[in-house]
Amino acid sequence: MIPIELRSSRLRIRRADSGDASASFRWFADASVTRYLPLAGKSVLPLESIESFLAQAASSDRPELAVTIELNSHGPIGCGGFRNFDDHAAEVSLVIGEPALWGRGLGREALHLLLRFGFADLGLTAIWLIVRSDNEPALKLFRALGFEVVEHRRGAVTVDGIPRDKYKMLLSKNDYEELAG
Numbered sequence: 001m002i003p004i005e006l007r008s009s010r011l012r013i014r015r016a017d018s019g020d021a022s023a024s025f026r027w028f029a030d031a032s033v034t035r036y037l038p039l040a041g042k043s044v045l046p047l048e049s050i051e052s053f054l055a056q057a058a059s060s061d062r063p064e065l066a067v068t069i070e071l072n073s074h075g076p077i078g079c080g081g082f083r084n085f086d087d088h089a090a091e092v093s094l095v096i097g098e099p100a101l102w103g104r105g106l107g108r109e110a111l112h113l114l115l116r117f118g119f120a121d122l123g124l125t126a127i128w129l130i131v132r133s134d135n136e137p138a139l140k141l142f143r144a145l146g147f148e149v150v151e152h153r154r155g156a157v158t159v160d161g162i163p164r165d166k167y168k169m170l171l172s173k174n175d176y177e178e179l180a181g
């Protein structure tokens, strides 16, 4: 397994494990957190399925490499990771599970750490993600870090009877390095 210990001034990102189950359960039971996620409008994820996912993720990097995001002196505040590995590309995911902490630049800080790790340590040359086209905060964040829309999936999902579009966004290692300087 790849060791994961990523740090910035405010954050630590480490491999997720079973000890994160209760925090994850709380994040994914919060409708404001799941509003734009595939879970939107669906029933709450059972604690047991979170526990079994985390137990598996704690001891493997595939099919999903799962991380927990900690805020210094606060503990776990979110999660993310990489999945859908394909040659030198993978999908990244990011959730800051504490809405009270949104808008303080923590999402941006966490994504920077994940991107640097993905390109430098996982050897990826492209990182992509799927985002709802009405998820304004996420779109702003992804565009600011250099992600570009490469696919527009109209009516990709219907939530509470309303069809919603999704974007596939992609960032190449070259573009990231150019932007990050």
Ligand SMILES: CC(C)(COP(=O)(O)OP(=O)(O)OC[C@H]1O[C@@H](n2cnc3c(N)ncnc32)[C@H](O)[C@@H]1OP(=O)(O)O)[C@@H](O)C(=O)NCCC(=O)NCCS
Binding pocket: 032, 033, 034, 036, 037, 094, 095, 096, 097, 101, 102, 103, 104, 105, 106, 107, 108, 109, 129, 130, 131, 132, 135, 136, 137, 138, 140, 141, 144
């Ligand atoms: C998307 C998410 C990770 C952003 O986290 P965050 O810690 O608030 O991000 P930041 O504080 O770094 O802000 C990123 C950008 O979003 C903007 N933003 C934050 N809250 C916003 C809001 N309510 N409306 C519009 N823009 C907003 C910020 O202004 C910032 O842009 P700027 O740098 O140009 O000012 C967080 O909202 C989240 O986890 N949401 C739930 C899960 C989710 O939707 N994940 C993405 C799935 S694809």
